[in-house]
Amino acid sequence: MEGTADDFAKLELVSTIGFAGCVPGGLIVHPDQHHLIYSVGNTIIVQNISSNKQRFLVGHTDNVSCIAVSKSGRFIASGQVTHMGFKADIIVWDYETCSKYCLLTLHKVKVEALAFSPNDKYLVSLGGQDDNSVVIWNLQKKEAICGAPAAVPSSGTSYVVAFSNHNDELFVTGGNKTLRVWELDLPNRKIRPTDCNMGQLKRIIKCIKVAEDDQSFYCGTTSGDILEINMKTRLFRHYGPQKEKFSLGIQALQILKTGDVLIGAGDGTVALLKGQSYKRMRTTNVDGGVTSLTLRGVGHQFFVGTQISQMYRFNLSEFSSELINTCHYEKVYDVVFAHGYSDVFVTSSKNDIRVWNTNTSKELLRITVPNMDCHAVAVTVDGKSIVSGWSDNKIRAYSPQSGKLIYTINDAHNKGVTAIATTNDGQHLISGGGEGQVRVWLVSAVKQRMQEAMKEHKGSVTCIKVRKNDEECVTASTDGSCIIWDLKRFVRNQVIFANTLFKAICYRPDECQIITAGTDRKIAYWETFDASQIRELDGSKSGSIEGLDISSDGIYLVTGGADKLIKVWKYEEGSITHVGEGHSGDITRLKICPNRQWIVSVSADGAILRWKYPF
Numbered sequence: 001m002e003g004t005a006d007d008f009a010k011l012e013l014v015s016t017i018g019f020a021g022c023v024p025g026g027l028i029v030h031p032d033q034h035h036l037i038y039s040v041g042n043t044i045i046v047q048n049i050s051s052n053k054q055r056f057l058v059g060h061t062d063n064v065s066c067i068a069v070s071k072s073g074r075f076i077a078s079g080q081v082t083h084m085g086f087k088a089d090i091i092v093w094d095y096e097t098c099s100k101y102c103l104l105t106l107h108k109v110k111v112e113a114l115a116f117s118p119n120d121k122y123l124v125s126l127g128g129q130d131d132n133s134v135v136i137w138n139l140q141k142k143e144a145i146c147g148a149p150a151a152v153p154s155s156g157t158s159y160v161v162a163f164s165n166h167n168d169e170l171f172v173t174g175g176n177k178t179l180r181v182w183e184l185d186l187p188n189r190k191i192r193p194t195d196c197n198m199g200q201l202k203r204i205i206k207c208i209k210v211a212e213d214d215q216s217f218y219c220g221t222t223s224g225d226i227l228e229i230n231m232k233t234r235l236f237r238h239y240g241p242q243k244e245k246f247s248l249g250i251q252a253l254q255i256l257k258t259g260d261v262l263i264g265a266g267d268g269t270v271a272l273l274k275g276q277s278y279k280r281m282r283t284t285n286v287d288g289g290v291t292s293l294t295l296r297g298v299g300h301q302f303f304v305g306t307q308i309s310q311m312y313r314f315n316l317s318e319f320s321s322e323l324i325n326t327c328h329y330e331k332v333y334d335v336v337f338a339h340g341y342s343d344v345f346v347t348s349s350k351n352d353i354r355v356w357n358t359n360t361s362k363e364l365l366r367i368t369v370p371n372m373d374c375h376a377v378a379v380t381v382d383g384k385s386i387v388s389g390w391s392d393n394k395i396r397a398y399s400p401q402s403g404k405l406i407y408t409i410n411d412a413h414n415k416g417v418t419a420i421a422t423t424n425d426g427q428h429l430i431s432g433g434g435e436g437q438v439r440v441w442l443v444s445a446v447k448q449r450m451q452e453a454m455k456e457h458k459g460s461v462t463c464i465k466v467r468k469n470d471e472e473c474v475t476a477s478t479d480g481s482c483i484i485w486d487l488k489r490f491v492r493n494q495v496i497f498a499n500t501l502f503k504a505i506c507y508r509p510d511e512c513q514i515i516t517a518g519t520d521r522k523i524a525y526w527e528t529f530d531a532s533q534i535r536e537l538d539g540s541k542s543g544s545i546e547g548l549d550i551s552s553d554g555i556y557l558v559t560g561g562a563d564k565l566i567k568v569w570k571y572e573e574g575s576i577t578h579v580g581e582g583h584s585g586d587i588t589r590l591k592i593c594p595n596r597q598w599i600v601s602v603s604a605d606g607a608i609l610r611w612k613y614p615f
Contacts (some may be wrong), residue, residue: 011580011611014598015361016040017327017608019309023065023076024089024113024159025252027292027305028096031073036311039064040327041584041605042076046098049296052361056582059100063605065128065586070116075101075139079111090114090125092139092205096188104141109132113161117168123182124171126150129157134173136184144187151178162217163209164231174205174219179227181234181335192352196234207284207433220250220263222453226278240278246271252293254302256316262302264290272319286312292400302512309606328354332602335589338379338400342593345600346400347388347608348374353388355400363608367403369396376420387431388416389431395441408471409448413437421464421473423487430473430487432461438475438485444604452490454484463505472528473513482516484528487605494531498524504548504589506557510569517545517559522582524571540565547590547601556615560587560601568599568614578614583607 005460007544016031018040020026028050036047042064043610048296060080065088068077076093088111098123110128118125124139127150128389135147161279164170180193205227207220216237219227224245228237248266249544259275270290271283290307295302304321305310311325317535330350337345344364346355350373353364373391378385385406395409395417413433421430426453436457442449472493475484478501484494500520506607507514507528514526517539525534539545543562550557550571562567564587566580585605592599592613597613 003240008058008363008576008579009614011568011614012576013056013580013582014610014612015278016045016582016609017356017361018561019305019311019327020064020307021288021307021329022289022307023067025292027066027071027294027295027303027311028067029303030069033297037069037076038305039078040607041238042080043582043584044076044093055098057098059091059583060089064221064520065110066113068114068116071118071122073117074120074255074267077116077559078116079114079125081157084102092123093548097411097527104137105132106135106144106147112159113162115163115171117163118165118169121168124161125162126158126161128172132157134161134182134191134528140586141421146191148191148193151175151180155525159206160208164214165212166171166214172208172210172217173209176204179205179219181231186588194234195234196229197437199235201236201239206249206251209253209255210267211255218253218255218261220253224249224265226250226253226261226263230408241609248289252290254293254295254299262293262306262532264293268289270314284319284321286310286321297417319538327608328606330606331604332606334377334606335377335591335594335600335602336377336379337591338383339381340594341383342595342597344379345591346379347602348464349606353377353386353398356608358610360595365400365403375416378423382426387420387422389420389603390434391416393417393525395429395431406445407448409441412439415460417478419461419475421462423466423470424468425470430466432464432475434459434460436477436479440490446591454485454490457481462503465507465509467507474505474507476505476516479501482514484492486520496526496531503544503546506548506550508550509552509554513558515548515550519544519547521545523559535574543586546586546588549590549592551592551596552594558592558599559588560590562586566599566601566611568588579612582609
């Protein structure tokens with residue numbers, strides 16, 4: 001484990017299923033009208049709309065908090081969050097080469113919003129609530145011109161910034177009870193704010209759009225109405241709709257060429273409003289609150305991103321939508337391929353199980369159980385059912401074609417079902433629970449009964465693997481032990497103790513050895529015959545190892561964990577051959593597909609990454 005990730009061959013990242021829907025305005029159509037720009041974790045993705053081919057901009061050290069694209073399309077800027085007390089970076093990327101143009105660091109903890117001036121001269125950035133300052137940067141010299149506090153101390157945080165469409169020296173910021181128009185005085189290196197007089201209105205502004213002619217600008221508020229302000233006089237013109245405001249506030253806003261307004265609200269409403277009167281002309285609903293709304297060209301087509309990480313493509317004339325991209329928006333707990341079949345895989349997360357097409361990265365099926373976490377998922381050998389373990393102590397089995405429930409086993413465990421495995425004869429299930437019991441079930445579509453409960457583990461069971469002949473299984477637990485069970489007599493054959501919380505376990509294909517991994521960052525090899533340790537490797541420099549899989553020929557093994565790196569090892573030599581960088585959350589599980597073409601890894605930020613298997 002000497003050296004860094006740079007010393008090894010890179011794993012090729014083929015596709016990412018993920019979209020950070022929580023980033024305000026985090027989905028943008030590039031001015032060339034053929035690419036979508038969005039983020040997942042700490043990576044920015046540039047995706048071709050028609051071919052879905054992805055390019056990745058990697059450079060941030062933590063989650064991306066805002067994205068902006070310049071009017072010409074030459075630059076992309078992105079800001080990130082960081083830990084308390086540290087400075088958060090802004091990276092400006094060159095769009096053509098997909099490389100870093102410059103790194104700008106001034107704000108503390110979080111960059112709230114970014115905007116480019118109309119001629120790519122300046123970039124203005126807004127710090128988060130711990131920073132609350134506005135800084136304007138010269139893009140040619142790659143340095144800051146000047147900064148100022150974003151608002152008077154008596155008002156709250158500023159959330160949004162927008163540049164004028166023609167004047168490089170004029171921009172607007174808005175937030176909690178604050179709305180200011182700023183002018184840049186370059187010779188004196190100053191920015192001078194003017195507060196907009198709003199009379200008796202008190203509003204929290206979440207989005208600002210400047211009209212094409214720069215005469216006025218429009219603000220969407222958390223109260224669910226739109227304010228129109230005169231840009232020249234800084235005076236409040238009017239607001240609407242007066243009645244029937246939008247529920248959960250207006251989170252995204254665009255002005256069309258006709259003067260009509262498109263809005264997205266926090267309750268999932270997308271509406272087209274008549275200019276001036278703000279009367280609803282067209283309205284429809286999407287899943288999850290709208291966080292971004294972006295026009296393609298003049299707006300004959302537009303894209304909507306939502307809080308629960310879904311992307312929609314809308315047609316303006318019919319006001320019809322189609323879902324173009326979905327992914328998990330919470331931690332993904334498990335990933336599994338069907339037995340000997342590599343074209344689909346199943347993932348489980350909070351609220352749902354999803355079935356994906358491996359080659360196209362499209363979602364084929366979603367099974368939802370509201371407010372429950374699906375901790376473990378397995379597919380029976382015949383492929384006729386998906387078996388899952390849930391946090392409400394139930395085991396549920398579903399049909400993989402229709403997603404219909406086949407059966408439920410109630411109260412299967414005490415503190416949630418944390419691990420599950422199926423036997424090769426297709427008649428038994430083995431489940432592990434949060435209280436440490438391992439239970440064997442005899443199951444059919446009509447009848448399910450418990451055959452045996454084996455109580456030895458003291459901590460929750462994290463992983464179960466069954467031998468090919470169904471005579472033994474091995475369970476890993478957070479109490480620092482792995483137990484090999486005899487499935488004929490239902491007693492313990494062997495036990496492995498180590499000073500670690502075991503997270504993952506694998507049989508070598510010839511089943512004479514077991515590989516374990518856990519929080520002590522070690523990968524250990526053990527004999528199945530007498531549970532003696534053969535060797536131990538340092539699996540990572542930092543953080544636990546959560547995911548472990550061995551190739552079906554037994555030559556390579558793949559690990560991933562809290563260091564966010566995928567590592568491919570030679571099994572016999574115990575040496576690293578390839579390293580994959582791309583995850584921004586802790587890797588929770590990974591699998592090599594049965595035909596050894598891809599490695600699929602899932603992480604705590606909801607992303608699913610597919611890598612090319614290197615051999």
